[in-house]
Amino acid sequence: MYNPKSLKAEDFINHEEILETLEYAEKNKNNVEVIDKILEKAKELKGLSHREASVLLACEIPEKINEVYKLAEQIKKDFYGNRIVIFAPLYLSNYCVNGCVYCPYHHQNKHIARKKLTQEEVKAEVIALQDMGHKRLAIEAGEDPVNNPIEYILECIKTIYSIQHKNGAIRRVNVNIAATTVENYKKLKDAGIGTYILFQETYHKESYEKLHPTGPKHNYAYHTEAMDRAMEGGIDDVGLGVLFGLEMYKYEFAGLLMHAEHLEAVHGVGPHTISVPRVKRADDIDPNAFDNGISDEIFEKIAACIRVAVPYTGMIISTRENQEVREKMLHLGVSQISGASRTSVGGYTEKERPHDTEQFDVSDQRTLDDVVKWLMDFGYIPSFCTACYREGRTGDRFMALCKSKQIQNCCHPNALMTLKEFLEDYASPETKQVGEKLIEKEIENIGKDKVKQIVRERLKKIEQGDRDFRF
Numbered sequence: 001m002y003n004p005k006s007l008k009a010e011d012f013i014n015h016e017e018i019l020e021t022l023e024y025a026e027k028n029k030n031n032v033e034v035i036d037k038i039l040e041k042a043k044e045l046k047g048l049s050h051r052e053a054s055v056l057l058a059c060e061i062p063e064k065i066n067e068v069y070k071l072a073e074q075i076k077k078d079f080y081g082n083r084i085v086i087f088a089p090l091y092l093s094n095y096c097v098n099g100c101v102y103c104p105y106h107h108q109n110k111h112i113a114r115k116k117l118t119q120e121e122v123k124a125e126v127i128a129l130q131d132m133g134h135k136r137l138a139i140e141a142g143e144d145p146v147n148n149p150i151e152y153i154l155e156c157i158k159t160i161y162s163i164q165h166k167n168g169a170i171r172r173v174n175v176n177i178a179a180t181t182v183e184n185y186k187k188l189k190d191a192g193i194g195t196y197i198l199f200q201e202t203y204h205k206e207s208y209e210k211l212h213p214t215g216p217k218h219n220y221a222y223h224t225e226a227m228d229r230a231m232e233g234g235i236d237d238v239g240l241g242v243l244f245g246l247e248m249y250k251y252e253f254a255g256l257l258m259h260a261e262h263l264e265a266v267h268g269v270g271p272h273t274i275s276v277p278r279v280k281r282a283d284d285i286d287p288n289a290f291d292n293g294i295s296d297e298i299f300e301k302i303a304a305c306i307r308v309a310v311p312y313t314g315m316i317i318s319t320r321e322n323q324e325v326r327e328k329m330l331h332l333g334v335s336q337i338s339g340a341s342r343t344s345v346g347g348y349t350e351k352e353r354p355h356d357t358e359q360f361d362v363s364d365q366r367t368l369d370d371v372v373k374w375l376m377d378f379g380y381i382p383s384f385c386t387a388c389y390r391e392g393r394t395g396d397r398f399m400a401l402c403k404s405k406q407i408q409n410c411c412h413p414n415a416l417m418t419l420k421e422f423l424e425d426y427a428s429p430e431t432k433q434v435g436e437k438l439i440e441k442e443i444e445n446i447g448k449d450k451v452k453q454i455v456r457e458r459l460k461k462i463e464q465g466d467r468d469f470r471f
């Protein structure tokens with residue numbers, strides 16, 4: 001039976017409840033009265049239930065869809081301002097014992113080159129990432145208890161945090177590894193990770209089992225209940241995601257929001273982020289082999305509906321998507337993007353983009369400098385800020401600040417100061433020029449005069465060589 005407070009996967013992601021939700025959404029998709037009521041509630045910026053949001057996703061009335069899009073953009077501005085947080089993935093190892101049918105790292109793939117970084121190689125990759133200007137990473141690895149045990153992941157995290165090359169530093173390591181035990185989550189917490197990210201892939205149990213025919217990931221309940229174990233282990237920032245294209249998007253959307261509601265109901269804090277990857281071409285993977293691929297238009301609609309349904313949750317879009325799609329998604333509420341990503345193990349130290357160990361084709365292949373300038377051309381502030389978790393603003397503390405819109409008092413100045421660091425250390429002359437102008441303009445948008453003055457002083461100090469200021 002559906003119960004968001006239950007710790008059993010099949011109770012909080014309840015199949016019957018999803019089917020009823022889809023039926024309710026289908027029945028009301030053109031019911032203007034119901035839709036207007038939902039939109040009114042969304043405007044209160046307190047979020048929507050999975051049922052309400054599913055009606056918006058199903059809605060086919062162009063004016064109403066437009067209203068959702070406008071609201072999504074407004075909500076993003078209200079809670080997150082115009083900053084966009086930047087990160088890069090770092091692939092540690094593509095050894096994997098699972099049989100995920102959409103992923104080229106699956107165990108049966110005998111011709112893909114298998115690689116696991118040594119600590120020396122991790123160091124070289126991190127230096128390459130620092131030299132681009134990155135401060136925040138998401139580490140990625142296949143599931144393999146022999147080749148990639150938790151000790152290996154912990155050792156890599158330690159190495160990553162220890163490297164200081166020129167003015168570079170990785171200040172936040174998010175972790176995207178397979179579902180694991182409470183004990184291991186505790187170890188990750190103690191290693192000082194930022195967010196623990198785990199994509200559900202699909203919330204549809206029957207499909208999940210078919211898409212993960214072999215290996216530990218086959219266990220739907222163990223995977224679906226992973227975030228509860230992570231929270232039990234002390235990690236209070238967790239990142240959800242669905243791999244769109246595997247199952248019917250409306251089903252996934254309802255499941256995703258039910259998962260968010262479950263975390264809120266049990267732990268008092270919803271997901272820190274939601275990622276929206278789509279299946280991409282890769283080594284022996286043809287995305288057309290999956291029946292549920294979605295158009296760019298539907299993809300945008302999903303993003304906008306997520307934004308209005310969970311206004312306080314960060315939304316992430318990766319370089320799986322091309323520049324054009326990413327541009328549209330920024331307007332619909334995305335708050336974090338990756339830049340200059342390489343999805344192969346050891347890819348950042350290669351001069352040419354390698355493809356032999358790649359997890360998926362990267363559509364947006366621009367440099368970080370290009371991405372930063374592109375964001376600024378649209379008036380966004382590229383942010384390399386990592387302050388929140390380092391200042392203990394995680395879990396419910398972060399959410400409380402976010403809900404009261406106070407988080408901007410930190411985010412906005414921190415974004416400007418970290419952008420300044422990027423401009424000083426890594427930017428091309430053109431990007432630097434655009435950035436300096438943007439910072440000058442954005443300082444005026446800092447609410448408090450005292451903060452404004454401190455930021456001005458710190459920007460001067462950054463010019464003189466000081467680094468890592470934060471509120």
Ligand code: SAM
Nearest residue numbers: 102103140141142177178199243279280282360
């Ligand atoms: N192995 C880890 C796990 O079991 O969750 C996660 C790391 S994996 C490198 C990160 C994510 O990449 C997966 O969760 C999956 O959603 C996504 N992915 C796998 N194959 C993909 C493909 N062909 N196109 C796009 N994304 C893919």
